[in-house]
Amino acid sequence: MIIAKNIDKSFNGKKVLDNVSVTFEPGKTNLIIGRSGSGKTVLLKSIVGLHDIDNGEIWFEDVLFNKLDFKGKKDIRRQMGVLFQGSALFDSMTTEQNVRFPLDMFTDDSLEEKNERVNFCLKRVDILNANKLFPAELSGGMKKRVAIARAIALNPKYLFCDEPNSGLDPITAILIDELIKEITEEYSMTTIVNTHDMNSVMEIGEKIVFINEGVICWEGNKSEILKSDNEILNDFVFANSLAKQLRSSQK
Amino acid sequence: MIRFLEQLGRYFILLKKVFSKPEKPSLYYKQTLHEMIYLGFNSIGIISIISFFMGAVITLQTAYNTENPIYPTYLIGLGCRDSIILEFSSTISALILAGKVGSNIASEIGTMRITEQIDALEMMGVNSATYLILPKILATLIFNPLLTLISIIVGIVGGGLAGTLSGVITLDDFIYGIQYAFIPYYITYSMIKTLVFAFLITSVSAFQGYHVSGGSLEVGRASTKAVVFSSILILLFNVILTQLLLS
Numbered sequence: 001m002i003i004a005k006n007i008d009k010s011f012n013g014k015k016v017l018d019n020v021s022v023t024f025e026p027g028k029t030n031l032i033i034g035r036s037g038s039g040k041t042v043l044l045k046s047i048v049g050l051h052d053i054d055n056g057e058i059w060f061e062d063v064l065f066n067k068l069d070f071k072g073k074k075d076i077r078r079q080m081g082v083l084f085q086g087s088a089l090f091d092s093m094t095t096e097q098n099v100r101f102p103l104d105m106f107t108d109d110s111l112e113e114k115n116e117r118v119n120f121c122l123k124r125v126d127i128l129n130a131n132k133l134f135p136a137e138l139s140g141g142m143k144k145r146v147a148i149a150r151a152i153a154l155n156p157k158y159l160f161c162d163e164p165n166s167g168l169d170p171i172t173a174i175l176i177d178e179l180i181k182e183i184t185e186e187y188s189m190t191t192i193v194n195t196h197d198m199n200s201v202m203e204i205g206e207k208i209v210f211i212n213e214g215v216i217c218w219e220g221n222k223s224e225i226l227k228s229d230n231e232i233l234n235d236f237v238f239a240n241s242l243a244k245q246l247r248s249s250q251k
Numbered sequence: 252m253i254r255f256l257e258q259l260g261r262y263f264i265l266l267k268k269v270f271s272k273p274e275k276p277s278l279y280y281k282q283t284l285h286e287m288i289y290l291g292f293n294s295i296g297i298i299s300i301i302s303f304f305m306g307a308v309i310t311l312q313t314a315y316n317t318e319n320p321i322y323p324t325y326l327i328g329l330g331c332r333d334s335i336i337l338e339f340s341s342t343i344s345a346l347i348l349a350g351k352v353g354s355n356i357a358s359e360i361g362t363m364r365i366t367e368q369i370d371a372l373e374m375m376g377v378n379s380a381t382y383l384i385l386p387k388i389l390a391t392l393i394f395n396p397l398l399t400l401i402s403i404i405v406g407i408v409g410g411g412l413a414g415t416l417s418g419v420i421t422l423d424d425f426i427y428g429i430q431y432a433f434i435p436y437y438i439t440y441s442m443i444k445t446l447v448f449a450f451l452i453t454s455v456s457a458f459q460g461y462h463v464s465g466g467s468l469e470v471g472r473a474s475t476k477a478v479v480f481s482s483i484l485i486l487l488f489n490v491i492l493t494q495l496l497l498s
Contacts, residue, residue: 050370074378082370088366088367091366106274
């Protein structure tokens with residue numbers, strides 16, 4: 001379980017997160033949703049320690065993560081897999097080398113064992129015959145898949161995904177969402193996904209947190225989100241005209 | 252002034268992070284070899300070309316400025332040798348490398364920063380500063396003295412060729428000149444300067460790249476700053492080291 005308690009974060013005097021408290025449930029796909037600039041990415045990066053928070057506490061199980069030193073954070077981070085918005089694959093490495101990197105760095109396995117794991121992870125995300133390709137030779141969807149393969153290479157306990165389907169077509173986006181959900185269930189991970197894509201919300205949202213202007217406005221699941229009376233949430237969920245029509249016909 | 256001190260503090264904090272214990276030394280060894288080829292071996296061409304013409308010009312200029320029967324012609328060879336060893340091969344090569352290697356390091360690390368590759372390393376529990384910067388520093392510290400030696404040899408050959416082909420000095424006189432009153436300590440002095448300059452170029456450029464925030468425009472700016480700051484520091488430390496080592 002990951003718990004964020006009373007998190008404040010400001011940049012150059014501008015408050016981006018204001019007293020944010022939220023609990024992310026273990027073994028589930030937790031979603032942080034909100035408009036662009038609402039503070040989703042800052043919240044995610046604060047949870048994983050890429051941003052130092054001004055106030056508050058971040059707990060990973062019974063460990064107060066934000067008070068740990070560099071070495072302590074490193075130990076917890078080895079249990080994390082992160083999928084970045086732009087995939088963040090290493091340009092100078094092939095697909096295979098990218099996925100093998102955490103294994104090279106943190107295991108003493110033989111090359112055969114590592115390659116076996118790499119091939120397993122790549123097969124798991126449906127990347128075939130691309131082991132020797134460089135990131136520049138991959139499509140956007142393939143990059144995301146390779147990044148997921150790299151994130152799960154060390155069997156992490158926690159998976160963090162920042163806008164996993166940004167820049168992808170709706171079908172590929174749903175495939176990536178499904179992959180994240182399947183992997184979460186398969187490895188009993190605690191997954192946190194940042195998104196503003198309503199398709200993702202309806203596909204994989206087991207626990208959903210809605211953030212607006214740095215404040216948590218609503219929490220629930222995907223069936224509750226359609227019935228909420230929260231106006232700000234409804235403006236976000238039913239943003240397009242078709243959704244608005246459906247909403248008014250429901251009423 | 253406060254901004255300068257802040258940057259200086261950040262530079263030393265980064266250096267402290269760079270020189271922490273590597274996670275897996277064998278990986279760093281491979282990375283260092285890779286950087287030696289990328290930053291060092293690939294610079295042999297440009298260093299050789301520049302040194303050749305530099306040696307040629309020094310010889311010709313020395314010859315035209317010592318057109319006096321009182322001066323023996325072998326002094327042209329001696330002047331060429333000492334100018335190349337004492338100043339040109341270490342300092343001018345370092346300035347050239349600040350442009351080539353420095354901008355390369357700053358833009359590579361800066362691009363990794365803005366595309367979240369450095370964040371990805373940190374998230375895996377890897378000390379990104381050590382992983383990205385330490386092999387580059389080690390590679391240049393090992394390879395740059397070799398570049399300086401190549402530069403000295405090619406520069407003297409260039410000087411000899413230009414001198415003899417233009418007829419300002421005979422080959423025998425030139426060879427006598429480059430052997431005359433040779434002080435081996437000058438090579439040590441040149442190597443010490445090379446090591447200091449190599450460290451400055453790599454660490455300052457890496458610092459500029461590592462702290463980039465924003466987009467491609469900022470990466471370009473960091474690359475420019477890397478070249479400018481490394482060049483200024485090379486010139487400053489050239490004065491300091493000359494005073495310390497030759498006075």
